[in-house]
Amino acid sequence: MTDEKKDMSILIVDDYKTMLRIIQNLLNEVGFRNIDEATDGVTALESLRTRPYDLVISDWNMEPMTGLELLKTVRADNSLKKLPFIMVTAEAKTENVVAAKQAGVNNYIVKPFNAATLRSKLTAVIGEF
Amino acid sequence: METSATKTAAEALYNEVLELARSIVEARKQIGSLRPSKLKTKSISKALLEMEEIVKATEEASNTIMDSAEQMSSADTTDPGYPDIVQTNCSKIFEACAFQDLTGQRIGSVIQTLDLVDSHLESLLELLGPDFEEVDDEKDDREGDDMLLNGPALEGEGISQDDIDKLFD
Numbered sequence: 001m002t003d004e005k006k007d008m009s010i011l012i013v014d015d016y017k018t019m020l021r022i023i024q025n026l027l028n029e030v031g032f033r034n035i036d037e038a039t040d041g042v043t044a045l046e047s048l049r050t051r052p053y054d055l056v057i058s059d060w061n062m063e064p065m066t067g068l069e070l071l072k073t074v075r076a077d078n079s080l081k082k083l084p085f086i087m088v089t090a091e092a093k094t095e096n097v098v099a100a101k102q103a104g105v106n107n108y109i110v111k112p113f114n115a116a117t118l119r120s121k122l123t124a125v126i127g128e129f
Numbered sequence: 130m131e132t133s134a135t136k137t138a139a140e141a142l143y144n145e146v147l148e149l150a151r152s153i154v155e156a157r158k159q160i161g162s163l164r165p166s167k168l169k170t171k172s173i174s175k176a177l178l179e180m181e182e183i184v185k186a187t188e189e190a191s192n193t194i195m196d197s198a199e200q201m202s203s204a205d206t207t208d209p210g211y212p213d214i215v216q217t218n219c220s221k222i223f224e225a226c227a228f229q230d231l232t233g234q235r236i237g238s239v240i241q242t243l244d245l246v247d248s249h250l251e252s253l254l255e256l257l258g259p260d261f262e263e264v265d266d267e268k269d270d271r272e273g274d275d276m277l278l279n280g281p282a283l284e285g286e287g288i289s290q291d292d293i294d295k296l297f298d
Contacts, residue, residue, distance in 0.1 A: 022195070093279065111281070
């Protein structure tokens with residue numbers, strides 16, 4: 001992995017600490033070393049407006065702001081609208097995926113997922129690493 | 130002056146009311162035999178506690194397993210103590226997996242409660258008879274995007290990762 005990719009700032013958002021830890025470990029394993037965490041959409045948005053990020057990996061079902069609301073807010077914000085955004089969620093109905101896609105999600109992973117799936121979606125969104 | 134026809138009608142009405150009163154007494158007796166308060170205070174309360182314990186146990190086990198995995202993956206493989214680190218952490222993982230036995234028993238207990246509730250509801254429906262009309266007041270108060278939130282799909286309900294990927298091709 002190139003240093004440029006290793007240094008990418010990634011924000012992972014999930015209200016389950018276990019899931020944050022799983023994603024963090026998987027990202028560390030492939031070489032990413034600049035990872036922050038948030039437990040809901042509101043705190044994620046605060047982080048996104050505080051420092052620059054290169055990628056968001058977010059759950060959907062969270063309070064007080066869901067992942068979809070976070071995505072829509074990001075896409076409506078001129079300074080954030082191009083930020084790559086991957087949804088990682090247990091919501092696995094077609095209407096969920098369609099709604100996320102219409103809102104501008106770059107990729108969608110359904111839980112439970114494995115390392116290979118996360119890796120392939122990361123490649124699809126940020127390129128080879 | 131009371132006519133014979135009026136008297137007969139009054140008697141018929143009296144008998145109807147009497148029959149109705151008997152039915153109500155019988156229904157109350159049968160509902161009582163279902164012991165709804167015991168079901169609520171004992172069985173359902175216990176099932177809720179069991180569910181809380183299941184959540185706690187699975188979380189603790191996940192944390193223990195991840196702690197051990199992290200210790201092994203971050204250990205120096207050239208360290209002479211490395212085999213011991215692996216052995217110790219493997220043992221911790223095996224121990225943590227014992228949660229499955231306990232949570233399995235707790236889930237079994239919750240299933241028993243649900244079976245009990247199911248049979249009570251069945252008895253209640255029998256008691257109410259075939260002409261009983263249900264009032265459908267189950268309303269989903271959610272609006273907009275909130276209506277998309279349904280949690281994990283059951284087997285065969287959701288779409289697969291492959292199908293999702295096709296939507297992004």
